[in-house]
Amino acid sequence: MSNGSSSGEVPVLEVRHLGRTLALGEERIEILRDITFRIPPGEFVTLMGPSGSGKSTLLGCITGLDTPSSGQVFLNGTDVSSMRESKLAGIRNRTVGMVFQAFNLIPTLTARENVEVPLYAGAWKGSPSARAEELLGLVGLSHRMEHRPSQLSGGEQQRVAIARALATQPPLLVADEPTGNLAAAQGKEVLDLLWQLKQTLGTTFVIATHDASVTHYATRMLQLADGELVDDAAGPRAAPG
Ligand SMILES: Nc1ncnc2c1ncn2[C@@H]1O[C@H](COP(=O)(O)OP(=O)(O)OP(=O)(O)O)[C@@H](O)[C@H]1O
Ligand SMILES: [Mg+2]
Numbered sequence: 001m002s003n004g005s006s007s008g009e010v011p012v013l014e015v016r017h018l019g020r021t022l023a024l025g026e027e028r029i030e031i032l033r034d035i036t037f038r039i040p041p042g043e044f045v046t047l048m049g050p051s052g053s054g055k056s057t058l059l060g061c062i063t064g065l066d067t068p069s070s071g072q073v074f075l076n077g078t079d080v081s082s083m084r085e086s087k088l089a090g091i092r093n094r095t096v097g098m099v100f101q102a103f104n105l106i107p108t109l110t111a112r113e114n115v116e117v118p119l120y121a122g123a124w125k126g127s128p129s130a131r132a133e134e135l136l137g138l139v140g141l142s143h144r145m146e147h148r149p150s151q152l153s154g155g156e157q158q159r160v161a162i163a164r165a166l167a168t169q170p171p172l173l174v175a176d177e178p179t180g181n182l183a184a185a186q187g188k189e190v191l192d193l194l195w196q197l198k199q200t201l202g203t204t205f206v207i208a209t210h211d212a213s214v215t216h217y218a219t220r221m222l223q224l225a226d227g228e229l230v231d232d233a234a235g236p237r238a239a240p241g
Pocket of ligand 1: 049050054056058
């Protein structure tokens with residue numbers, strides 16, 4: 001069991017007693033119940049569980065796409081669950097990147113322009129164009145910068161999406177089924193890339209997945225069942241000690 005609380009480090013992500021309920025007609029459905037965990041910097045966390053167990057809902061509550069009904073979410077020590085929307089947008093832009101199963105690139109923009117989007121949104125201090133080039137180099141796509149998504153393979157599109165998610169240098173990257181739309185070989189390339197980015201940039205990863213091969217990379221494994229956190233264990237790549 002690893003609960004990540006051994007060091008005094010501020011966790012990159014902390015979730016406290018998080019609940020999410022939805023009203024469906026007369027009924028109230030509890031999608032997430034009393035979820036509590038903390039993730040210190042540098043972990044590679046997998047979030048697994050059956051379809052409908054609440055993985056995407058939990059990621060949504062972390063990234064701000066969804067709002068918890070109860071409990072708190074701390075990003076780098078800041079309670080974002082009690083924050084006003086105007087202030088929140090900037091914090092999210094700097095602290096958490098998001099990658100989706102379907103890549104979600106803007107089809108009319110080139111790879112470079114897609115990576116620049118969060119830099120303009122967040123008023124990046126340096127040159128967005130230079131930063132986009134740097135990021136696309138990091139994900140091995142220097143030769144594809146002026147391509148549009150339709151001119152890229154699935155694996156390449158996902159690498160652009162990863163570059164975009166990391167553009168503002170967030171300490172946390174959250175991914176929902178990042179290999180779900182990829183063939184096994186392409187999926188492995190993407191996972192090797194994420195692991196390499198963890199090593200070189202120190203980024204912390206939380207990855208929701210059904211893909212058992214993702215767990216080979218895990219330093220930590222969270223398991224949801226029916227909206228509850230039922231397991232929180234060290235993964236095969238957990239640091240010794
Ligand atoms: N807007 C909504 N209205 C009603 N129910 C919802 C809504 N969003 C999610 N749910 C329900 O919440 C539960 C959790 O859904 P969620 O998408 O988080 O699961 P998941 O673990 O990501 O599943 P999958 O592995 O299929 O992606 C499901 O039972 C789903 O039907
Ligand atoms: Mg899901």
